[in-house]
Amino acid sequence: MARSSSAICDSSDTPAPAAHLHPLVRELFPRPHPAPSNQRAMKHMLPPKFALAFGLTLGLPASLLAQSTTPPPTATGADNDELVRLTPFIVNTDRDNGYIAVDALAGGRTNTPVKLTPSSMSSITRAFIDDVAITNVRDALRWSPNVVPSDYLAGKQLANPFNAWDYNFRGAGQSLQGGAGPGRNYFTFYNVADTYNLDRIEFDRGPNSILYGVGTVGGVLSTYTKIPRLDKNFLTPTVTFDSNGSARFEADFNRRLTDKFATRINALYDRNRGWRNNDKNDAQAIDIAMLYKFTERTSARVEVEGYKAKNTLISSTYGDGMSAWDGSANSATWGAAPTGTGTRASQSAGWWTANYNVWIPGLASKGIMNWNGGTISAGIDPDGIPAAPYAGYYPKEFKPLYSWMNGGKNYSTAKVPVLPEREFTYGNGISKPQYTNATAYLDHSFSDNLDAEVAFYRYESKQNAKDYEGASNIFLDLNKQLPDGTANPNYGKPFADFFLSQQQQNRTVTEIRAQLNYHFTADVLGIPLKQLFTGAAGQQRITWYARQYMAELVNTGNNDAAQNMIWGRLYFDQPNAEMNIPDVVNGKVVAYVPWSSDWFDFDETYKLKSASLASHTRLWNDKLSILAGLRHDNYDHNKVQAHSRSRVEDGASGTTYSAGAIYYFKWFGLFANYAKNFDPIGPGKNLSLSGTPFGPAEGKSFEYGIRISTDDGKYYASLSRYDSESTGRITTTKIDFAGMWKNYYDALGQSYDTKRTQLSYDDTEALKVKGYEIDLTANPTKNIRLSATYGKPDSQIQEALAGQRAYYAANLATWNTATGGTSTPATNLKSQLQSALNTLNQNAAGKTKTGLVDYTASVFVNYTFTDNALRGFSIGGGVARTGQQYVGDFGAPDGQPKFKYYADARTSTSLVLAYETKLRHIPVRFALNIDNVLDDTDPIVTGYHWGWMDPNTGRNIASGYMLPAPRTFRFSARFTF
Numbered sequence: 001m002a003r004s005s006s007a008i009c010d011s012s013d014t015p016a017p018a019a020h021l022h023p024l025v026r027e028l029f030p031r032p033h034p035a036p037s038n039q040r041a042m043k044h045m046l047p048p049k050f051a052l053a054f055g056l057t058l059g060l061p062a063s064l065l066a067q068s069t070t071p072p073p074t075a076t077g078a079d080n081d082e083l084v085r086l087t088p089f090i091v092n093t094d095r096d097n098g099y100i101a102v103d104a105l106a107g108g109r110t111n112t113p114v115k116l117t118p119s120s121m122s123s124i125t126r127a128f129i130d131d132v133a134i135t136n137v138r139d140a141l142r143w144s145p146n147v148v149p150s151d152y153l154a155g156k157q158l159a160n161p162f163n164a165w166d167y168n169f170r171g172a173g174q175s176l177q178g179g180a181g182p183g184r185n186y187f188t189f190y191n192v193a194d195t196y197n198l199d200r201i202e203f204d205r206g207p208n209s210i211l212y213g214v215g216t217v218g219g220v221l222s223t224y225t226k227i228p229r230l231d232k233n234f235l236t237p238t239v240t241f242d243s244n245g246s247a248r249f250e251a252d253f254n255r256r257l258t259d260k261f262a263t264r265i266n267a268l269y270d271r272n273r274g275w276r277n278n279d280k281n282d283a284q285a286i287d288i289a290m291l292y293k294f295t296e297r298t299s300a301r302v303e304v305e306g307y308k309a310k311n312t313l314i315s316s317t318y319g320d321g322m323s324a325w326d327g328s329a330n331s332a333t334w335g336a337a338p339t340g341t342g343t344r345a346s347q348s349a350g351w352w353t354a355n356y357n358v359w360i361p362g363l364a365s366k367g368i369m370n371w372n373g374g375t376i377s378a379g380i381d382p383d384g385i386p387a388a389p390y391a392g393y394y395p396k397e398f399k400p401l402y403s404w405m406n407g408g409k410n411y412s413t414a415k416v417p418v419l420p421e422r423e424f425t426y427g428n429g430i431s432k433p434q435y436t437n438a439t440a441y442l443d444h445s446f447s448d449n450l451d452a453e454v455a456f457y458r459y460e461s462k463q464n465a466k467d468y469e470g471a472s473n474i475f476l477d478l479n480k481q482l483p484d485g486t487a488n489p490n491y492g493k494p495f496a497d498f499f500l501s502q503q504q505q506n507r508t509v510t511e512i513r514a515q516l517n518y519h520f521t522a523d524v525l526g527i528p529l530k531q532l533f534t535g536a537a538g539q540q541r542i543t544w545y546a547r548q549y550m551a552e553l554v555n556t557g558n559n560d561a562a563q564n565m566i567w568g569r570l571y572f573d574q575p576n577a578e579m580n581i582p583d584v585v586n587g588k589v590v591a592y593v594p595w596s597s598d599w600f601d602f603d604e605t606y607k608l609k610s611a612s613l614a615s616h617t618r619l620w621n622d623k624l625s626i627l628a629g630l631r632h633d634n635y636d637h638n639k640v641q642a643h644s645r646s647r648v649e650d651g652a653s654g655t656t657y658s659a660g661a662i663y664y665f666k667w668f669g670l671f672a673n674y675a676k677n678f679d680p681i682g683p684g685k686n687l688s689l690s691g692t693p694f695g696p697a698e699g700k701s702f703e704y705g706i707r708i709s710t711d712d713g714k715y716y717a718s719l720s721r722y723d724s725e726s727t728g729r730i731t732t733t734k735i736d737f738a739g740m741w742k743n744y745y746d747a748l749g750q751s752y753d754t755k756r757t758q759l760s761y762d763d764t765e766a767l768k769v770k771g772y773e774i775d776l777t778a779n780p781t782k783n784i785r786l787s788a789t790y791g792k793p794d795s796q797i798q799e800a801l802a803g804q805r806a807y808y809a810a811n812l813a814t815w816n817t818a819t820g821g822t823s824t825p826a827t828n829l830k831s832q833l834q835s836a837l838n839t840l841n842q843n844a845a846g847k848t849k850t851g852l853v854d855y856t857a858s859v860f861v862n863y864t865f866t867d868n869a870l871r872g873f874s875i876g877g878g879v880a881r882t883g884q885q886y887v888g889d890f891g892a893p894d895g896q897p898k899f900k901y902y903a904d905a906r907t908s909t910s911l912v913l914a915y916e917t918k919l920r921h922i923p924v925r926f927a928l929n930i931d932n933v934l935d936d937t938d939p940i941v942t943g944y945h946w947g948w949m950d951p952n953t954g955r956n957i958a959s960g961y962m963l964p965a966p967r968t969f970r971f972s973a974r975f976t977f
Contacts, residue, residue: 087299087443088517089453091224093199096125097713098785099777099860106204108534108614108629109186110517115709116618116625118660118673119208120219120720122775124201128787131862131876131912133240133929133970135248135270137182137193137201137221138164142880142908143858144203145773146170146791147219150851152942152962155192156279158315158498159470161431162463162505164192169205169218171795171852172726172769183222184437187457188509188542191435193223196250197266197287197305200224205773206701206722207677208658217677217699217726217769227301228262228291229254240972245273260293268307275965276316277425278576283309297445304438313429313468314576316419316963317386318496320379321473323415330491331375334481338375343478344824346374355563357553358497359585361570361577362490367586368553368566369483377476380411382831382947384959387417387474389939399951401893404830410951417474417494422937422963426496426575429468435461451517459509464502466592467568467579471496474572494572499565500551500579502592503600505544513538513610530618534629535611542606544684547642548599549592551581556588561596594643597758601642604684608635627673628659635680635696650693654678662707667715672704677726685730686762689803694764699726701769717776724769725798731765733843733850735804735836740815743832746825747818765800767849769793783864787878791856795849805840831947838946842888854883854902860910872917877933880908887943890956901956904940906964909933923976928969935967 088111095102101123104114114121124140134140141147147169155164165182181190195201205219233255240248248271254264268285285307293299329340347356356372379385380398382405388394397410437459445451474494482488515536522529552564568579581590594601614629634653640646660673679697687693705720741756771793779785812833819830842850860878865871884902891899914927943960950957 088451088519089441089443089515090227091200093126093224096127096200098779099125099128099787100713100716100779101125101200101202101777102713104202105186106202106208108612108616108627109515109536110532110534110616112616113622115664115669115707115716116616116622116627116662118625118627118662118671119658119675120205120673120703120718120722120773122203122205122718122789126199127785128860129195129198129201130925130927131914132860132878132910133912133927133972134201135195137195137223140195140201141167142856142882143787143789143860143878145775145789145856145858146205146771146793147203147221148853148856148882155431156311156313157470158313158427158429158468161311161313161429161465161468161503165190167221168851169203169216169220170722170724170769170771170791171793171849172216172218172724172767173729173732173765173795173849173851183220185225185439186222187437187439187459187511188540189223189437189459190461190507190509191307191433194268194270194283194285194307196268196285197225197252198223199226206673206703206724207656207675207699216679216697216729217701217724217767225287225303225305226252226264226266226289227303228264228289230256230259230262230291230293232256235977236974238972238974240970242273242971243969244275246970247271262291264289264291275423275968276314276963277423278312278314278428279425281309281311283307299443301441301443302439304436306434306436308434309432311431311433312427313431313465314425314427315470316425317961318417318426318471319383319473320385320387320416321383321475322377322417322494323379323413324381325377325415325476325478329375330478330480332480334479334483334485335373338478342378343375344378346371346376346475346479354560355558357564357566358569359500359551359566359579359581360490361568361579362574363482366482366484368588368590371483374483375478377478379473379475380416380948381406381827383473384945385416385948385957386959386961387419389419389422389961389963391418393418393939394957395950395952397951398948398957401891401947401949401956402834405947411948420572424575426570426572427467427470427498428576428578429466431463431465431468433461433463435459449518449520451519452515454514455512457509457511459507461505461507463505466502467498467500468503469498469501471498477571490571496570496572496575497567500568500581500592502549502551504547504549507545508543509540511538511540527619528621530622532616534614534616536614537611538609540608540610542608544602544604544606546604546684547601548595550595551590551592554589554591554593559596566590596643597754598641598643598646598760599758602639602684603642604637604639606635606637606680608633608680610634622664624661624663626659626661628657630655630657631678633678633680637681637693648687648693650681650695652680652696654696654698664707664709667708667710669707669709670705671707671720672702674700674702676700679729681730686760688763689761689807694730694762695728697726697729697764699724699729701725714780715776715778717778718774720773722769722771722773725767726769727766727798728764729767730762731800731843733765733801733839734761734763735808735839736832737761737804737807737811740829740832740836743825743829744815744818747821747823747829761803763801763803765843766798767795768798769795783866784861786859786861788859789857793852793855795852797843797845797847797849799845800843801840808836808840835946837894838888841894847889848886848900850886850888852886854885854905855881856883857881862912872915874914874916875912876914877911878909880910882906885942890944890946891949891954901944903942903960906940907936909936925972925974927972927974929972931968931970932965933967937964937966939963 091103091111103111106117106121122144147167150166150168154160181188202222207217236252238250249269251267256262266287270283272281287305289303291301325342326340329338329343331338355370357368358371359368394413399410400406440456442454474496477490477493477495479488480491517534519532551566610633612631617626632655636651639648656676656678658675662669662671677699681694701724703720703722708717738757738759745752774790776788819826858880862876864874883905887901887903889898890901911930911933916925939961941958941961944956945959948957
């Protein structure tokens, strides 16, 4: 229920209106064009116009002086003490010391010194956010121990536009779509928060029933937004440009209207451009907060925020569908049998045996054509090998692990495609996330010992993703004629096909809660005592509306939706062309319509009631701090499928406990904490394979360690060990049984049993999670501030995929009857069966949880010059590294010992050069941030093929990779009026 108060002058975070600055942006940072290959090495050097930008920005204060007001005297310590005394539910971030967070809400949503909180947590303060130029919370993860994105490409990659807010704490696995999402002021918030209106980012690791009760055993991320100040007026605009052509504008405006009423407005305009082709991300936001102090004991706060964005969805990699082509085979006339070898039917990659309706933006005059009967190239089989990022990336040959692959013979990689250029992307899907949220607080102190807060929260988000599906492989068009018999202008060109679709996801969160704090000081047998008791109760309602729409020809008289589906085709001479399919094409009506059966279409409601009690005891002048509590949760869950109207109704209740203590020997402390968690099934989950709903996941954790906190505020450090267990947790590891049944029926030439080919389900797992964490922040001198973190997680499977194991065993003999032929469906099914077996073996008891990173580590140091010659200048730099990520066991046939394989480690380097001064009494800060300082652009391996191997090394072939962003320069200027 609590929130943070913001730094008075140093937290400039919100964009000013960009109208007067756009010409400057366009002149100094024109949209970059792809550079010729011989120039790409120079593309990301510091542009010469940065110097001009720096000089011109110095003149901005003169144009802004007409809007400035004389700043009032700075707040006194008494003012701040009064603010904290009257509002114990607010964290006063003015007390943060450099990178050291002094107070937090992790002790039960009540302002508590971090040093006295026995649970594990770390914070990224506003000073750190500014130094490193963090613009969203995903970018902050690398600077905190033991937390990584669940999916590094979520929200940006084709086929994966949703759930970018999902994070993996301590290797416990992702928090799942719809499940325990991140928090904003400890309210549920299903978005990647921008930092324009944030004072702090907080990582609460491990279960903590007192704080949030409902959550994963790994932890949760929360943010504190800025609140109005009654002690100062200020306006802080910030402008930022980068070497990719981005422009970002922020503005933070606080106005004390009376001694009792203040308002604060933060605004954002962000025109972000990535280094890859067609990587465009535009966002606008505004946050309006108001604070009214009725009396010395009663105050009310209201905050309303609106945000909307538009992002392109693109892909940098694609699978090989070309390397088997003999170089000459083609179909001379439409539908003619191809000559030569290395071809396949154009529709054989899917389950469309009649109409294969394709829309090509570059051939709009031809309308939608039926490409059934066309000829395309073939690639490696079984597939799963991406195009090489550069020539020579793969060995000259692949060796099959199994004799049925390529007849047991090696496969030449001479014709495996190579990316046209490093910046290459294909696709132009559009994602439009938007949200609004409103929060209201009423705080009242009944006496010097009794405080209460009532809070209301309403959150609404909508996200639409259109034409976002990815293409598995890229093929060559080998048809010399189009389906209408005319010459094919795209003959011989590589292309990607993907079905045109649109998905809508809407969420709402409505929550009301109340908290009562009773606190007192006493002297018990000569021992100084500070005691706090809290009681809280709340009710939360979450709804989730999800709909899947497919582009189809309507009113055709054909009731088979698969025959009416429309595919989009992108040729690689125009890889980012927009689909822009009209409503009527050559007399045929086109619309995005619901699928004929349940896909991702449901209405879901989740209601949670909670009540908690907590105690915080502080003895011997804070030498000993004891924090304990319990919380009871009760939930009801209702899910209705949109088409079948099938309904799932379930619910459960549980009581969780938390108890911990920390004892200080002056600056050196020892702590221990035990906590449990209760995690109801989140929205969007399916029934088990046996048709029953799942109950809540439960977890428990014990952690202990040492903590250092000096009274002079120079050092804060924590070294902790944790041992956790989680049971009944919904897993994201699922075998594609529906796809296996489709290939089974195709291989036998039988019609589909839709109960099998449209099968949706979920499954569970139990994990044992343990490890170590180190967190250090310090200000050893007045010139230096530093942050260092280290996390060493371990996550092992105790039990997993029980439902899938039983289903696989029950149907294996049936599937095997369709694997004897040489048709594409038969080969695909054989590959799927092998992959399914690998998945089951990979998730056996005692196995390491896939996705676990070896470690996380970071260090960042900033030095501020104070002598006369360099006064006002500062320089900072740091490195963040995520160790190798476990992706599975490979390298030997079934029944033989396999070997652990890891994705590459990831390293981020950052440098900042800043200058703070005053221009005509106006505080200003200019900064140049450099990301990927060493310009390391080598591909990062993310996965391996289960069957193809390198004959020279005996290792499995890398079947997935990411290309890191090259060196990027970012210039910012901040003014405080």
